[in-house]
Amino acid sequence: MTTTRTGQPFDRAVLESLMRRRLFYTPAFEIYGGVSGLYDYGPPGCGLQANIIDTWRKHFVLEEDMLEVDCTMLTPAEVLKTSGHVDKFADWMCKDPKTGEIFRADHLVEEVLEARLKGDKEARGVKVEDKDEEDAKKKKKKVKDIKAVKLDDAVVQEYEEILAKIDNYNGEELGQLMAKHEIKNPATGGSLSPPMAFNLMFQTSIGPSSNYPGYLRPETAQGQFLTFQKLLEFNQGSMPFASASIGKSFRNEISPRSGLLRVREFLMAEIEHFVDPEGGKKHPRFSEVADVELELLNREVQLAGKTHVERVPIAQAVAKGTVDNETLGYFLARIQLFLERLGVDKTKLRFRQHMLNEMAHYATDCWDAELLTSYGWIECVGCADRSAYDLSVHAKKTGAPLVVREKRAEPLRVEEFAVEIDKKKFGPRFKKDGKSVEAAIEALTQDVREKLSLELKEKGKVTLDVEGVGDGKVEVGGDLLTIEKRTRVEHTREYIPNVIEPSFGIGRILYSLIEHCFWTRPEEEARGVISLPPPIAPTKVLLVPLSNHPDFTPQIKQLSSRLRSLGVSSRVDASGASIGKRYARNDELGTPLGITVDFQSVKDGSVTLRERDCMRQVRASADEVLEAVRRLVEGTESWADVEGRLPRFEGQEAD
Ligand SMILES: Nc1ncnc2c1ncn2[C@@H]1O[C@H](COP(=O)(O)OP(=O)(O)OP(=O)(O)O)[C@@H](O)[C@H]1O
DSSP states (O other), X not given: OOBOTTSOBOOHHHHHHHXXXXXXXXXXXXXXXXXXXXXXXXXXXXXXXXXHHHHHIIIIIITTTOEEOOOOSEEEHHHHHHTTHHHHOEXXXXXXXXXXXXXXXXXXXXXXXXXXXXXXXXXXXXXXXXXXXXXXXXXXXXXXXXXXXXXXXXXXXXXXXXXXXXXXXXXXXXXXXXXXXTOOOTTTOOOOOOOEEEEOOOEEESSSSXXXXXXXXXXXXXXXXXXXXXXXHHTTTOSSEEXXXXXXXXXXOSSOOTGGGSOSEEEEEEEEEEEOSTTSOOOTTHHHHTTOEEEEEOHHHHHTTOOOOEEEEHHHHHHHTSSOOHHHHHHHHHHHHHHHHHTXXXXXXXXXXXXXXXXXXXXXXXXXXXXXXXXXXXXXXXXXXXXXXXXHHHHHHHOOOOXXXXXXXXXXXXXXXXXXXXXXXXXXXXXXXXXXXXXXXXXXXXXXXXXXXXXXXXXXXEEEEOTTSTTSEEEXXXXXXXXXXXXXXXXXXXXXXXXXXXXXXXXXXXHHHHHHHEEEEGGGTSEEEEXXXXXXXXXXXXXXXSSSXXXXXXXXXXXXXXXXHTTOOEEXXXXXXXXXXXXXXXXXXXXXXXXXEOHHHHHHOEEEEEETTTOOEEEEEHHHHHHHHHHHXXXXXXXXXXXXXXXXXXXXXXX
C-alpha cells in the first residue's frame, strides 16, 4: 500500500474522482462509449503537461545545447522494417478460443501469481497489504484464483522468483510457465492458446494507393537517426552532441490499463546522445553529477529473485561497472535531477536495470527510472545504450554515410591486404554476375584475404562463395585478381557513433507526479490537495476578492493584468462562496498561491499572499507581493524566504 506525503493511506478512488471532476484528463470519445487506452486532457492537465515539457526543455535541451527536431509521426514501413520494429516490436498475447478474450501473457502470469500469493497470505493469517483496496476488490471479482489457499513454501519462493524477473521471459518461456502453473482465463477457468507475438505498431498506407505501406511511429527516435548526418553538419562536425524531440507516439497495446500509465497514444520526449564508442564513452560534464546518489536495482539482484536496491553515488556505480559507462551514468543522474525538479517524491524513485531478454532488440544496456505508485513501480523513463545499431542498419540499407569523419592528429599507418580487380577482363568473364562477384570480393574480411592471397600464389586461382551465382561457388583466376599486403596511410578516422537514449513518457510522469503530490487535509473533511511545486503547477495564482463587492473589481483586474504581463497564469474566483471554499477548489487544482483583495487593500493598496500547503499568509504592497510571486514561480525563492521578508498576516481564513 502506498501512502501520501503525510503518511495517510493513498486512496486512488478519491484521486481518480478528483481528476475527472477537475478535468485533468478524461477518457476520449466517452459519449461513444470510450476507447480503452485513449485519453483527452482538460485545462489543468494541459497546463501541467506544458510545464513538464517546458522544464524538460530547460533541463536538457537548453542546459546541454541539444539540437531539437520535430519529425513526422507517419513513417514508411521500409524505415521500421530496417530498424527491426516490423519484425520485433511485439508483446506476447494469448487468446481464450471460447470467449475470444485476449490477454497480455506476462501481465496475466503476474496477475495470477500475485493473486495466489495473496491467497496464501490470507490463509496464513498474514494481513494482506493490497496496493489499493479498490484494486483488491476488482481483482477479487476478476481473478477466481484469489482464494485463501495455503501454498507450499517452495511454491511461494518459486512464484516470488518468477515475479522478480517477469520481464525477462520470452513467449515460449511464458507458455511453459502457464502450462506448469496452470494459468488459465482467470474469469472462466478456460484454457488459453500458447503466447504468440503481437506487433504493437498501427499500420496504415500513405497516399491513395495501397502500395506505400506505413506505420504510426512507436517512438520518436527513428526520425532523429535519419536526420543524423544533417544535424552533425549543423553542429559543424563536432562530437559528441545530442538531438532531442518531443512528440506523440503510438502503440497498439494488447490490454491498456492503469489509466494514463498504459495508453495507445502518448507524448514522448526523447534524447539521442551521439558519442564516440572509443575511449570508454566518457562524458565531458560527468564530474558535475559524480556525487549524485541513485537507488540502483541491478540485473544480478533481479535474476536472483530479489528486489533490494543499492544507494550509491553515480561515480561509484560507473567505476564498479554496475552502470556501463560515464555517458549512461551522466544521463541517469540528470534524469533523477529532472524528476526531482518536477516534484516527485525522492523516496519513491529507483533505477532498475533491464534483464537480457527484456531489452529491446536494439539495446546493449538499459536502465529504467521507476516511480512508485499505487500500481506498483512504474517505468517512467527508459535510458538505453543503443550502441551503433540504428545508424548502422539505416546506413547499410540506404548507403547514406551515417558516420563521423574526423581528421587524425597523427596519420595512421595501416597494414592490410588490398584487393585489386582487372575490370577490363572482369566484365566479359562474368557478364551479368560481375557485380555480385565484385561485391563478394570487396566484402572479404582481412583474415579471408590473407588466406586467399596464399591460395592465389599457390594455385593461381581462388574459389569464392558468391550467393546467387551458379551453385554459389565461383572460381577467379590470378589474371583477374591480385591480393597483396599494402600499407595505407589514414589521415581521417571514420566511425559510427554509439547512441545513449533517455526516453521519457510524459503521461506516466504526469500521473505518477500527481500521485506523489496528492494528499488530504485531515482536519478539513479529507479535502484533496495536489502540492505541485509553483514552477510546475498549471495555474500559479488564485485571485480572490473578499466578497463580490464592486469596490474590489478594479484591483482584481489590475492584478490579473499585471500577472499576465509577468507571464504568470492566474484565475479569478469572484463567486459568492466563502474564501475557504474557494481555496479548497484550487487546492484540488494544485494552485500554489492565493492573493486576496479586501477592504484594507481598497484603503492602502496592500494585498495578502497565501501559500497552499501551510495556508499561512503574508501582507504587503501589490508590488512586493507580485515580485514574491515571480520569484516563487521561477523557483528562485522558497515560501520560507518570502515569510522571512514580508510581514505575516492572520485573518480572512476564518471567513
Ligand atoms: N503504452 C504506453 N503508455 C504510456 N507511456 C508509455 C507506453 N509505452 C511506453 N511509454 C513511455 O515511453 C517510455 C519509453 O518507452 P520504452 O519503449 O522504453 O517503454 P517500454 O519498455 O516498452 O514500456 P513497457 O515495458 O512499460 O511497455 C517509457 O519509459 C514510458 O514512460
